[in-house]
Amino acid sequence: MAETLEDRLKNLIVESLALEDVDPAEIRTEEALFVEGLGLDSIDALELALAIQEEFGVATSPDDERNREIFFSVKTLADFIRAEADASVLE
Amino acid sequence: MTAFELLGDHDPDTIVAFGDAGTKTAADLLSDAARISRALPPAFDGSQVLLVFEKDRYAMAAAFLAALDRGHAVALPPNGRRDSVLAVHERPETAIVLHDTEAGFPLRVPDLLELDGERAERMLRSGESAEEPSLVMPIVPREGVIATVYTSGTTGPMTPCRKTSAELLGEAEGLARTFDVVPGDRIVGAVAPGHIYGLLFTILLPLMRGASFSRETPHHASAVAHCVGTHRASILVSVPVQLRAFGALAGRSLAQLRRVFSSTGPLPDSVARDFHERHGLAVTEIFGSTETGGIAWRMRFAGDPEPWQPFPGVQVSVGETGRLRVDSPFLHPELTRPFETGDLIEPAPDGGFIHLGRADGIVKIGGRRVRIQEVEDGIRKCSGVEDAAVLAVPAPAGRGHRLLAAIVPVPDPKGAAEAEGALLSDVKAVLLEKFEPTCLPRRMVCVDALPKEANGKVPRERLLRLFGMGADGRPANWRLAWGESSRPEGVVDGLECPVDVPPDYAWFEGHFEDYPVLAGAVQLKELILPMVARAFPELGRIESMSRIKFTGRIVPGDRLLVRVERRPAKRTRVVFEIRKQGEVCSRGILTLAAHGTDAVGAGRSAPGGRGPVRTGS
Numbered sequence: 260m261a262e263t264l265e266d267r268l269k270n271l272i273v274e275s276l277a278l279e280d281v282d283p284a285e286i287r288t289e290e291a292l293f294v295e296g297l298g299l300d301s302i303d304a305l306e307l308a309l310a311i312q313e314e315f316g317v318a319t320s321p322d323d324e325r326n327r328e329i330f331f332s333v334k335t336l337a338d339f340i341r342a343e344a345d346a347s348v349l350e
Numbered sequence: 351m352t353a354f355e356l357l358g359d360h361d362p363d364t365i366v367a368f369g370d371a372g373t374k375t376a377a378d379l380l381s382d383a384a385r386i387s388r389a390l391p392p393a394f395d396g397s398q399v400l401l402v403f404e405k406d407r408y409a410m411a412a413a414f415l416a417a418l419d420r421g422h423a424v425a426l427p428p429n430g431r432r433d434s435v436l437a438v439h440e441r442p443e444t445a446i447v448l449h450d451t452e453a454g455f456p457l458r459v460p461d462l463l464e465l466d467g468e469r470a471e472r473m474l475r476s477g478e479s480a481e482e483p484s485l486v487m488p489i490v491p492r493e494g495v496i497a498t499v500y501t502s503g504t505t506g507p508m509t510p511c512r513k514t515s516a517e518l519l520g521e522a523e524g525l526a527r528t529f530d531v532v533p534g535d536r537i538v539g540a541v542a543p544g545h546i547y548g549l550l551f552t553i554l555l556p557l558m559r560g561a562s563f564s565r566e567t568p569h570h571a572s573a574v575a576h577c578v579g580t581h582r583a584s585i586l587v588s589v590p591v592q593l594r595a596f597g598a599l600a601g602r603s604l605a606q607l608r609r610v611f612s613s614t615g616p617l618p619d620s621v622a623r624d625f626h627e628r629h630g631l632a633v634t635e636i637f638g639s640t641e642t643g644g645i646a647w648r649m650r651f652a653g654d655p656e657p658w659q660p661f662p663g664v665q666v667s668v669g670e671t672g673r674l675r676v677d678s679p680f681l682h683p684e685l686t687r688p689f690e691t692g693d694l695i696e697p698a699p700d701g702g703f704i705h706l707g708r709a710d711g712i713v714k715i716g717g718r719r720v721r722i723q724e725v726e727d728g729i730r731k732c733s734g735v736e737d738a739a740v741l742a743v744p745a746p747a748g749r750g751h752r753l754l755a756a757i758v759p760v761p762d763p764k765g766a767a768e769a770e771g772a773l774l775s776d777v778k779a780v781l782l783e784k785f786e787p788t789c790l791p792r793r794m795v796c797v798d799a800l801p802k803e804a805n806g807k808v809p810r811e812r813l814l815r816l817f818g819m820g821a822d823g824r825p826a827n828w829r830l831a832w833g834e835s836s837r838p839e840g841v842v843d844g845l846e847c848p849v850d851v852p853p854d855y856a857w858f859e860g861h862f863e864d865y866p867v868l869a870g871a872v873q874l875k876e877l878i879l880p881m882v883a884r885a886f887p888e889l890g891r892i893e894s895m896s897r898i899k900f901t902g903r904i905v906p907g908d909r910l911l912v913r914v915e916r917r918p919a920k921r922t923r924v925v926f927e928i929r930k931q932g933e934v935c936s937r938g939i940l941t942l943a944a945h946g947t948d949a950v951g952a953g954r955s956a957p958g959g960r961g962p963v964r965t966g967s
Contacts, residue, residue: 277745280793293787298778300787301569302716302749305595308570312598319598321576323569 264337264349267314272333275310276303288333304330311336317343354490354519356415359533359560366557367408368536368581369565374408379415382463386416389462391445393421398498400425400438402449407543408565409459411553413448418490426544428500428508429718429786437508438500492516499546501640501719511640512682521643521680522554524661528647529609529634531585533560538583539567540574540592546640547613551587561585571595575603586610589717591749593633594621601628609634612650614717615750616705622650637705642689643680646703657698658705668697673709713742713751716788722753725781725789729755732780734773736760739800739808740791743819755791756816758799770796793817830855830876835884844915845885849877853906868904873936878926881914882942889922890943902935904928910935 269283272292276299286297293299299307307330308319317340320326329339341349360366360376367374374382390399399417401424403410417424422445427438432453439447439455447455490496497513525531539552548567556563564581568574571592578586586607593612596604604610610625613636626632632651637658638644645666646658660666664678667688674695675688692710695703708714711722722740729738737758745752757777762769774794781790801812814820820829835847851868857876858866882889904910911929916922922944928936 278792294782298782298787298790300716302591302788305570305591309595309598319570319572321572323566323573326570326573 264340265333268311268333268336268340271310271314272297272299272307276306286333288337290332292330292332311340315340315344315348353492354515354523354558356490356519356554356557357560358558360557364533364560365562367411367565368562369408369577370580371406371408371565374565379408379412382412383415383419386413386448386457386459386462387419389457390416390420390422390448393445396423396443396495397421397445398423398425398443400427400435400444400447400449401544402427402430402435402447402451402453402455403459403543404430405450405567406460406565407539407552407563407567409450409463410543411557411563412463413459414553417448418496423495423497423512425498426500426546426549430542430544431786433784434500434508490515490519492520497549499640512684514682517643517680517682518550519554519558522550522558524663524680525550525555525644526559528661531555531559531561535559535561535585536563536581536583537561537585537587538564538574538577538581540569540577540586540588541614542567545614547636547638548587550644551611551613571599575599578604578607582606584608588612589614590617590621591716593617593625597621597624597628599628602630604629604631607631611636613638615714617650619655622655623652626650626652639691641682641685642676642691643678645674645676645678648702657700657702659700659702666695666701666703668695668703671709672696672706674703674705713753715742715745715751715753716749718786718788720751720753720789725753725755725785725791728781728784729757729777729791732773732777734760734776737800739813741810741813743814745792752793753789753791754813754817755794756797756800756813757794759796835881838913838915841913841915843918844913845881846911846913847881847884849910849912851904851906851908851910855906858906866906870898870900870936873900873904873928877910877912877928878914878940881912881926882924882940885914886916886921886924886942888944889924892940893922893943894941896939896941898936898938900936902930902933904930904935 265288266283269286272278272286273281273283281297290297293304312318320329329335357376357379362375362377364376365373366376366379399413399422401410401413403413414424425438425444427434435453438444446457448457448459449455450458450460492515494514495512496515497518499511499513500508501511535556537552537556539548541548541552543549543552552563555561564577564583566577568577574586574588574592574596577583584607586604588610590612593610610631610633612633617633617635622633632649635648635650636644637646644661645664646660648656648658664676665688667675669675669690672694674691674693676691677688681687681689692708692712694706694709696706697703712719713722714720722742726738726740729735729740735757738755740753740755742751742753757774759770759773773796777794778790795816797816800808801816802808829852831850831852833848835845838844838846857868857872861867861869908930913927913929914924916924922942924940924942926938926940927934
């Protein structure tokens with residue numbers, strides 16, 4: 260079975276943030292990534308933005324309110340990347 | 351001069367604040383400050399107005415001037431967490447809170463100033479703000495406390511740190527001179543103005559010098575670039591984690607900037623270098639603390655960092671225990687002088703110094719001071735926890751450090767692994783009530799007992815082993831134990847260094863199951879090239895190899911002596927030799943590029959961690 264964008268994001272989160280104790284499969288797609296759910300913090304948000312830029316070639320929004328929505332969960336991130344990224348990086 | 355004149359370099363129509371929320375002039379600021387001032391209760395001895403601003407730096411500047419106009423000092427909480435704000439709010443000297451949050455406190459500045467539409471309409475309907483207030487003149491005497499900054503890296507008792515106007519405004523004036531901030535400079539504050547660094551650099555500095563500041567505080571790289579570009583900013587006030595994230599921006603997208611400030615934690619070399627290459631700007635790094643104010647600064651170009659240079663008027667020296675001692679006009683009059691900080695330093699030529707780390711169990715995580723003991727105590731207090739130990743290890747990027755926690759659960763007769771998982775999430779929830787998410791341990795493990803010694807102490811190395819790490823915080827079995835290198839007798843141009851090969855060294859894996867052997871390629875990459883890089887840093891990648899012989903076998907637990915040397919006539923030709931108990935087990939000749947950065951592993955010892963150490967200086 261092909262790896263979904265959501266799975267790729269979960270792996271990217273675990274790898275780029277060095278979350279040694281987290282199994283990517285444990286991250287729930289709709290769960291909040293920051294503070295409550297996975298417990299990521301504002302530094303992780305910047306790190307994750309950097310990793311997503313490198314992997315998918317999409318930059319964060321110039322509007323931080325919008326970034327808060329984009330970075331809410333794996334699902335919101337995936338929706339954003341599908342809308343913004345070139346088709347070639349999503350294959 | 352007996353007083354400071356804020357806004358002295360501004361005409362009434364000079365812009366003081368810009369942003370997506372609109373532009374504000376000096377006249378706007380003065381009349382808004384006057385309006386807030388009228389809403390404030392009268393001052394009493396030592397009274398303060400608590401400022402909590404999350405959105406609009408302009409509203410905070412107006413609130414600051416209003417509090418001073420009314421004879422109050424301002425109070426800044428240690429962070430924006432509700433319990434921290436409430437703790438300062440409850441103090442008897444706090445007269446009122448001015449804010450722009452949704453927390454429901456009475457004096458919400460955007461309402462007072464009609465800064466947002468819907469609420470303003472409501473205010474107008476209730477007819478509260480009919481009268482036009484007169485201007486205030488923000489002339490501030492040098493004496494007297496104008497601000498109390500509460501510090502608390504994590505939790506526990508908050509410590510008030512009082513600042514007179516001579517300290518705060520004097521420092522802002524000094525910064526403007528040192529960094530040549532001029533009227534017309536436009537400063538984007540990418541750090542919260544409620545932090546002392548933010549207050550000084552993004553509000554007081556521009557107000558002292560006829561410059562202007564951004565109303566918003568952008569966080570993500572694109573948001574910062576948008577703010578800089580849209581509003582033609584000349585100066586950016588940032589922090590290391592954010593500067594690292596600028597690696598995702600297109601080159602020159604910050605090209606209008608003429609200066610970038612970084613403070614609150616060390617700027618990693620790689621971030622400084624990348625930023626310089628990508629954006630063509632050397633970062634101006636500031637070293638200081640809430641207690642002492644600014645101490646020193648330096649420019650970060652692509653190369654190794656220069657020593658810190660003290661600000662004009664600041665004297666630094668080294669205390670008996672190697673700690674930094676500071677005497678400066680920005681120290682509070684009640685502090686003992688010179689004031690000794692928790693930083694370990696080494697003096698450098700020209701009056702500068704090199705920062706070696708902290709001496710007091712405090713680490714910086716993402717710019718926030720964290721007292722490890724407080725996190726440990728926080729875990730111990732959780733129900734179901736019998737004992738705990740917390741330690742900090744260096745973390746990549748701009749994070750600085752991360753915490754690891756080993757937890758001994760109260761013995762559970764059922765003893766289920768499930769219970770451990772539940773305990774760890776309980777501990778996390780309890781910690782989150784008191785600590786910033788950044789300060790939480792990144793890894794927590796349950797153990798039956800802490801590895802204590804007879805004296806009750808838990809040695810750091812044994813704790814690290816619980817997390818599978820060696821003394822440098824890397825996985826132990828990826829790391830060779832290098833000794834100190836020295837010049838062998840009779841050798842003109844060369845070095846040798848003892849190395850211990852750990853019994854579980856990762857590179858023994860993957861060859862023969864019952865016959866551990868360190869492959870030749872691994873010897874070259876992990877032993878020879880790091881040694882070449884140390885002895886002859888000017889040499890680059892391998893161009894050719896000759897007469898290479900691996901005659902002996904290197905096995906787990908071996909102690910080796912690695913030697914590299916060259917002859918004056920052929921400076922790119924390196925002869926290497928690895929000895930074990932006096933016997934040569936590997937030797938050969940490498941020819942390397944004279945100048946190269948594209949080395950095949952040269953200069954790096956990854957995944958081996960720390961390379962050979964040079965003795966002396």
